[in-house]
Amino acid sequence: MKSRTLRIVSLWLAVAAAISAVLPLHRAAASELPYETYYKDGFGQLVHTQAAYIPAGIIGYNTAIAGQGSGSADSTGKLxxxxxxxxxxxxxxxxxxxxxxxxxxxxxxxxxxxxxxxxxxxxxxxxxxxxxxxxxxxxxxxxxxxxxxxxxxxxxxxxxxxxxxxxxxxxxxxxxxxxxxxxxxxxxxxxxxxxxxxxxxxxxxxxxxxxxxxxxxxxxxxxxxxxxxxxxxxxxxxxxxxxxxxxxxxxxxxxxxxxxxxxxxxxxxxxxxxxxxxxxxxxxxxxxxxxxxxxxxxxxxxxxxxxxxxxxxxxxxxxxxxxxxxxxxxxxxxxxxxxxxxxxxxxxxxxxxxxxxxxxxxxxxxxxxxxxxxxxxxxxxxxxxxxxSEFGKLVHQANALTQEGKYEESEPIWEEVHRLNTQYTPALIGLAKAAYKRQDYERAAQLYSQAGVVGGYSDSFWQNRLIWFQNNFGLAMNFVLAAGILFLAWGKWSRKLLPAGGLGGKLRMDIPFAKKLGHVFTIARHPVDGFYGIRHEQKANLLSSLIILIAAAAAFGYMQAGTNFVFNPKVHVGIDLLPQMVQFFGLWFGWVVSNYLVSSLLRGEGRFRDVFYGSCYALFPIILIGIPVTYLSNALTLDESAIYHFLKLAAVIWVVLLAVWMVQGVHNYTFIESVFIILLSIFTLLIIVILIFLFVSLSYELVNFIKSIYQEVIIR
CATH class of the missing domain: 2.120.10.30 (TolB, C-terminal domain)
Structure with a gap:
């Protein structure tokens, strides 16, 4: 027994010595590769990977001509x-x-x-x-x-x-x-x-x-x-x-x-x-x-x-x-x-x-x-x-099995690839396909989301949502039924329990600021009359307008960063909201200025503050539709993208129509005249943007010119 134990220990020591002797050579060979190997996903994210191929030799530089063929050559020469x-x-x-x-x-x-x-x-x-x-x-x-x-x-x-x-x-x-x-x-x-x-x-x-x-x-x-x-x-x-x-x-x-x-x-x-x-x-x-x-x-x-x-x-x-x-x-x-x-x-x-x-x-x-x-x-x-390389062989083997539909067989190989490089996206995709195949839709959705694969995530989410509905349909229907009964009961008893006009109406009557802020609902129902009220009846003020403007900007930011990546893949790599907000406020304020300048030259009756207030209130659809649509995007799949895009388009069309009605109500134009004024305002806005761009460019060139003169003087 003792001799057998010694033989086993000796064998393990020999194996360990061999591994320790070989591994440094492999590390040295890998570090001496004359190139780096990379992967880039659909979002342009760059990932450094292990080498897929390793140099194995050169043909043609020192290849000896070992025989003669058609059109013979000197057998002692070089190719x-x-x-x-x-x-x-x-x-x-x-x-x-x-x-x-x-x-x-x-x-x-x-x-x-x-x-x-x-x-x-x-x-x-x-x-x-x-x-x-x-x-x-x-x-x-x-x-x-x-x-x-x-x-x-x-x-x-x-x-x-x-x-x-x-x-x-x-x-x-x-x-x-x-x-x-x-x-x-x-x-x-x-x-x-x-x-x-x-x-x-x-x-x-x-x-x-x-x-x-x-x-x-x-x-x-x-x-x-x-x-x-x-x-x-x-x-x-x-x-x-x-x-x-x-x-x-x-x-x-x-x-x-x-x-x-x-x-x-x-x-x-x-x-x-x-x-x-x-x-x-x-x-x-x-x-x-x-x-x-x-x-x-x-x-x-x-x-x-x-x-x-x-x-x-x-x-x-x-x-x-x-x-x-x-x-x-x-x-x-x-x-x-x-x-x-x-x-x-x-x-x-x-x-x-x-x-x-x-x-x-x-x-x-x-x-x-x-x-x-x-x-x-x-x-x-x-x-x-x-x-x-060994890494390249693993990827090729696993990917070949995946392409053939043998997802279960490819999974352990993809697991090894993922262990070697956790940032290599094809391994995540291969594992996600394997999880989907064995109906582990939650893990598949998680892996697809991590990899940024919109189609795979959408399919997995659809399966998860279907399972949820199957398990919770009865409870959901009971909740809807109970909510409907409570709503009907409230509508019946609120008239008896609350004063005339309701509690909310009482508050709106007593607080002037609430009335000005609530005027946005009047504009939603009767836009021309609502904007006319801003111009002639002081239905809005600076505070209410700024609140709506800030709320619209916040809703716009939420739409950019909160939309599910199925409909906004950019969120997978992160959204920088600062440039988005600068563009939002810059274009909005440029619109206010350009519209006021154009309308003031073409018998428009609106003052600058009227255009400012009206343009703020015209952004209300972004709040009313944008926030629910963004929240809804997290419950929709690619097959239901028509619903999402229709609602977003409705919000855009509504904002455009409110802009037309704002010009009509504030400046006392006809509808056709309002459309014409808006087109001129957009053209004026483009001119302003071009002038700002030229000013910034020329200023940059002037600064560089002055800097070069200063350096020349210092050197001399």
Missing amino acids: QLNQPKDLFIDQKDHVFIADTGNNRIVELDAQGAFIRQITVDESPLNKPSGVFVHPNGDIYIADTGNNRIVRLNAGGKLLKEYGRPDTDYIPASFKYDPVNLVVDKRGFLYVTSLGAFQGLIELDPDGQFVSFFGPNRVSFSVFDAFKRLVYTREMYQRELKKLPGAIANAAIDNQGFIYTVTKEVASDQIKKLNIAGLDQLPGKGDFSSVEPVRSYGEVLKHRAGDMNPQLNDITVDESGNMTVVDTVWNMISQYDQNGNLLFFWGGDAITATSKTGVVKTPAAIANDSKGNLYVLDNTNNLIQVLRP
Whole structure:
């Protein structure tokens, strides 16, 4: 027994020593990564995460040429790439590189060893920019310099050339410069032509034109609609044509979905197209309720005026995860099959010479069957190999199970991910979906709320509310019945117990201030007469007006900060009420001033204090409707959003109508004249805002000028 105990103790000591020896190495390796990895949710909140991928090596910098192939090379030399543009990894994990500057295709094995180079001796390549290997072994090359697609068999023998399609459906001005292509299982080709805004060129296996596939839409703004409305045909024809963005690259997955990336657009840069060319990504993300128009390609900090990400290539792994490279910010972003962000990372392009893991100019990206990423560096003429980290593997495994609907199986893995990084939102979402699946709706709602997923929270809340009603319906009905009986009894006996007019009416008669404050209900019932009473019968004073103004501002603030995040997702990240209050009071006071100035020039009878009082009382709907609607928002779901938005719209319309009736009653205008005065007042308010902006800007410039002169004098 003693010897057995000693053996067990010795074994544990050996294991502990091994762990202590290994862990510092892992920590050192993690700390030496040349980039940081991040996650960004639908609200733009940035979260630092563990590395999803770790540098695993470089191909091309010191890769020896170990054999000879088509177009042999010196076996003692090095693999010298020259401005490569594309790479592709086949089912055997062989790497095919479009070595554009050397007019060849290079094939490497799964370990990165050179196998052969393909130059097509019978019809030499000229600046090949894209390569694709079909599951049957055929090799397709986008031979850009020769304006053609070349099809070779697995041995590199020329089978067919696809030149410019001979069809009337392609305009004569169309420039056919194939730079990339994908081929589906039927043998249909989808060719990316340089600058072709019409979309991918779809060809059948014989090279006959089928159609343009998956084009981007032209963005159409309000200003464009205005120009179309007021411009003549000649003026509109002289306008520069507004064209959609041209597809930069494409990929295809095992299920036949075709993925495209576009550079010259600010949103929907990634598309997942089915066989009919319809995008499958819109509306499927976890944050689609918050961000219906999705923007892909992540950056750490994006300021106004900065260039948008320019996605150059995309690859899709066996789980449907999409990984894209950005040529402007040198970032790599990864999304799941529904477009939800998983990770993004990048390095300093200035120091990116041949540093492992850092890409200076990412030209292309591909992945192998093991989940490794291969990023082609066009400037350094090499390939960076990245392997999934343990954290990345956990996320991919859990997310794949979630996408397949296996929520219970994914839950323990998501729990481990959450333990490793409590701020990583996809783990919260995965756990929430698992809780919803097992009908733990309270926990699901809590997790969805913590993650900020509006749709999931709304569904969970609906289930919780349904259960509450089922359990408490009888009690609620009894309470309503009792309240109704008490109300009827009070209406019957109050006439006998209270003096004529009621206690409230007695108080209102005895306190003049209460009468002025209660005049707001007269305005609600008879607005024109009510505002006329403010002007000619002194039905309002400064104190009552200020009380209503302050109450309206408080109600407005409560609406901004108290609305459930289902209808106001900004509350998830916090609402800064100070700018909201400044805008509220600034616009309101600007309206008072502008309306008084305009009406005083156009025979308006109201004094400044009348406009001030009336404008305060016109804000009453914000109090009367805004507070109950805000409170009600915490009991509604997305399916009942029409009720919430209708009530908010009713409050806005009521305020607008009261403003019209205020101008009519205070200044003695007709209804049409009041509308005209209000439009002039709004225009005057805009002029005032512009003048204030110019004054502040010029003052800032003057201060800087004086400061620079002062510094110049001090220096001299």
